[in-house]
Amino acid sequence: DAGVTQSPTHLIKTRGQQVTLRCSPKSGHDTVSWYQQALGQGPQFIFQYYEEEERQRGNFPDRFSGHQFPNYSSELNVNALLLGDSALYLCASSYGAEAFFGQGTRLTVV
Amino acid sequence: GIQVEQSPPDLILQEGANSTLRCNFSDSVNNLQWFHQNPWGQLINLFYIPSGTKQNGRLSATTVATERYSLLYISSSQTTDSGVYFCAVHFSGYALNFGKGTSLLVTP
Numbered sequence: 001d002a003g004v005t006q007s008p009t010h011l012i013k014t015r016g017q018q019v020t021l022r023c024s025p026k027s028g029h030d031t032v033s034w035y036q037q038a039l040g041q042g043p044q045f046i047f048q049y050y051e052e053e054e055r056q057r058g059n060f061p062d063r064f065s066g067h068q069f070p071n072y073s074s075e076l077n078v079n080a081l082l083l084g085d086s087a088l089y090l091c092a093s094s095y096g097a098e099a100f101f102g103q104g105t106r107l108t109v110v
Numbered sequence: 111g112i113q114v115e116q117s118p119p120d121l122i123l124q125e126g127a128n129s130t131l132r133c134n135f136s137d138s139v140n141n142l143q144w145f146h147q148n149p150w151g152q153l154i155n156l157f158y159i160p161s162g163t164k165q166n167g168r169l170s171a172t173t174v175a176t177e178r179y180s181l182l183y184i185s186s187s188q189t190t191d192s193g194v195y196f197c198a199v200h201f202s203g204y205a206l207n208f209g210k211g212t213s214l215l216v217t218p
Contacts, residue, residue: 033204042114042196042208043153056204088151092206097141097160099198099206101153 002027004093004102012108013081021076021105025093031055032074033099034066037088049074081109112136112201116209123187123216131182131212133197141200142173144182147211148193156182156195187216 005024013019025032031050035043045058049068063079072093078085086109092099113136123129133142144156157164157171159180164171168187173180184191194213198206 031204033206035206037151042198042210043206045205045207048204050204058205090151090153097200098143098155098158100155101145103150103152106151 004029004091004100006089006091006102006105008105009103010106010108012110015081015083015109017081018077018079019081019107021078021089021091021107023074023076023091023093023102025072025074025091026100029093029095029100030072031094032068032072033092033094034074034076035090035092036060037090037104039087043090046076078107083109085109112207114197114199114207114209116195116197116212118212119210120213121215123214125187125189125216125218127187127216128183128185129187129214131184131195131197131214133180133182133199133209135178135180135197135199135201137178137201139175139178139199139201141206142180143198143206144171144180145196145198146191146193147196153196184214187214189216189218192216 033048034046037043047057088104091102115134145153161175170183194211198208
């Protein structure tokens, strides 16, 4: 079982650019959530996708958007990048209550 | 508002020592998980424990939902136990709410 996989692992972008991060859930999982973790903080919930729909959204601006595909994989898109968007982005998948996380994508905005 | 508080924020132990990490939460929970974040950033599942007690090797956890706290016990600590330990809860809805973590350093 491959577990939750994310790509890329590291990314450097320029302020104002757009970025797409990708996540493949653990086998058998149908729900994908995205979290942002700033340095020294706990992860913060961005949104969750289930059945290709955004089911719940955290306190993040509309610049953050997502998508879930029929195979349950997911993308996180961030437009008009700000320096403050630099963080570790974590994807979690679940089937039921317990969540499992990928290794994360470390985004640096310069 | 929703709060998850972890203590202590930092902990330094010598190899072989035991420790207890605490998580207090502000409301009744549907789910509680403990994670270990390794130096590369990955969150490793330790326990899914909305109530009761579980053990896995040198680690064990207890959640007393009625009193709104959970404890993570680490016995005979090893240097590989170093990292940040997070408690995360579902209050309502689907979001996991994380505490700020306990940063553990185990020295040889």
